[in-house]
Amino acid sequence: MCGIPWQLSGINNKPEAVSKIIVGTPVLAGVGSLFKTHGLSKKTVVLFDEHTRKLYGETILQKLHDEGFQYQELVVPAREASKSFSAAYRLYGSMIEADVDRSWNLLAVGGGVVGDLGGFIAASYFRGIPVIQLPTTLLAMTDSSIGGKVAINHPLGKNLIGFFHEAELIMIDPAYLATLPRREIYAGMAEVVKYGFISDEPFFSFLDLHFSDIMNLQEPFLTEAIKKSAFIKADVVEKDFRETSGLRATLNFGHTFAHGLEKLAEYRYLRHGEAVTIGMVCALFLSHHLGYLDQPSLERGLALLQKFRFPKGLVKRRFLDIDSALLLEAMLSDKKKLDKKLRFVLLKKLGEAFLLEESVEESLVLKSIDEGRRFFSRKPAH
Numbered sequence: 030m031c032g033i034p035w036q037l038s039g040i041n042n043k044p045e046a047v048s049k050i051i052v053g054t055p056v057l058a059g060v061g062s063l064f065k066t067h068g069l070s071k072k073t074v075v076l077f078d079e080h081t082r083k084l085y086g087e088t089i090l091q092k093l094h095d096e097g098f099q100y101q102e103l104v105v106p107a108r109e110a111s112k113s114f115s116a117a118y119r120l121y122g123s124m125i126e127a128d129v130d131r132s133w134n135l136l137a138v139g140g141g142v143v144g145d146l147g148g149f150i151a152a153s154y155f156r157g158i159p160v161i162q163l164p165t166t167l168l169a170m171t172d173s174s175i176g177g178k179v180a181i182n183h184p185l186g187k188n189l190i191g192f193f194h195e196a197e198l199i200m201i202d203p204a205y206l207a208t209l210p211r212r213e214i215y216a217g218m219a220e221v222v223k224y225g226f227i228s229d230e231p232f233f234s235f236l237d238l239h240f241s242d243i244m245n246l247q248e249p250f251l252t253e254a255i256k257k258s259a260f261i262k263a264d265v266v267e268k269d270f271r272e273t274s275g276l277r278a279t280l281n282f283g284h285t286f287a288h289g290l291e292k293l294a295e296y297r298y299l300r301h302g303e304a305v306t307i308g309m310v311c312a313l314f315l316s317h318h319l320g321y322l323d324q325p326s327l328e329r330g331l332a333l334l335q336k337f338r339f340p341k342g343l344v345k346r347r348f349l350d351i352d353s354a355l356l357l358e359a360m361l362s363d364k365k366k367l368d369k370k371l372r373f374v375l376l377k378k379l380g381e382a383f384l385l386e387e388s389v390e391e392s393l394v395l396k397s398i399d400e401g402r403r404f405f406s407r408k409p410a411h
């Protein structure tokens with residue numbers, strides 16, 4: 030574990046924030062005693078999507094069997110549409126039929142879709158049972174499994190129906206990433222890089238230096254990047270659980286732009302992390318134009334974001350070819366706006382973000398989008 034140039038600064042003195050996060054390979058070794066330590070029964074509903082069931086189902090269920098668990102298995106299609114009330118309703122039925130009661134818990138095995146849906150079901154079933162997250166995407170390991178926000182989608186908007194229901198345990202095993210498509214790894218990497226931008230300059234430098242090592246799943250870089258990201262998120266969430274102080278909102282760096290892009294892409298053609306990567310480029314320019322971020326920091330930030338790769342033609346179709354005014358309109362219609370005002374998370378420097386309370390002139394937002402456009406047009410790889 031040599032060559033890691035940073036420490037878990039400011040996080041070691043907050044053990045309660047991270048005590049529920051276990052990182053290791055195989056993370057399920059000793060799962061029975063781990064559940065016991067955390068006050069969880071060995072009666073578990075295991076929720077997979079079709080992909081995670083096929084890839085890891087047998088091994089996980091065998092392990093639970095060996096450790097003396099009573100389990101009930103549930104599987105949903107591997108798509109965003111599974112985060113729906115109809116899917117939840119069907120799963121409640123299977124659980125009632127299997128006599129699952131309040132003495133049970135739910136283990137969600139998958140990416141953010143399974144994590145959000147599993148959390149939603151756990152929060153509501155019999156007025157709430159514990160949820161345990163076993164994330165299998167980079168995004169889920171570093172972001173969606175942590176922080177207790179669980180939700181399903183409504184036809185009128187994403188993540189509109191949900192709860193705050195924190196996981197009792199988050200079991201992270203980076204080895205699951207070996208089967209994850211590269212596009213999904215980039216998408217998760219966007220959130221990892223975001224943590225460097227918003228809260229930790231040494232981590233930013235580490236990511237800059239080891240970007241390709243992490244993308245190639247090289248250890249110890251991969252595990253360190255995951256741990257650090259997960260701990261930053263847990264720390265931020267603990268300090269501002271219900272998003273009252275503006276701190277938790279800094280996790281939305283790049284997201285005001287991203288949500289508009291995702292909406293225009295009908296939440297189908299762009300991965301969330303891809304939209305966030307583009308959004309962070311625009312947010313860097315905006316931070317610079319408003320006088321918060323100096324030129325050298327802007328350039329360092331852009332150089333890191335330059336390393337991301339997208340499927341051929343995607344950025345052109347989903348960003349470069351889109352009218353800026355249309356994007357602005359989509360951003361304004363996003364649910365996270367307050368008083369019809371666009372809210373932006375900006376950088377003061379690399380490693381320090383804040384939520385800007387004042388509204389930003391539309392012309393400056395448009396200018397930042399246009400500069401983002403120029404940035405991506407310069408990139409032949411797109």
Ligand SMILES: NC(=O)c1ccc[n+]([C@@H]2O[C@H](COP(=O)([O-])OP(=O)(O)OC[C@H]3O[C@@H](n4cnc5c(N)ncnc54)[C@H](O)[C@@H]3O)[C@@H](O)[C@H]2O)c1
Nearest residue numbers: 078080107140141142143165166168169173178205208209
């Ligand atoms: N709750 C939160 O705080 C929060 C935060 C961010 C995102 N989210 C939600 O997360 C969801 C996106 O999550 P995601 O990006 O993990 O997508 P996902 O769950 O759709 O997973 C992406 C794809 O990878 C597959 N997969 C998962 N693990 C795999 C593995 N190890 N090997 C091979 N394939 C694997 C899945 O089956 C799926 O096809 C969205 O619904 C979003 O709203 C929630």
Ligand SMILES: [Zn+2]
Nearest residue numbers: 220284301305
């Ligand atoms: Zn995000």
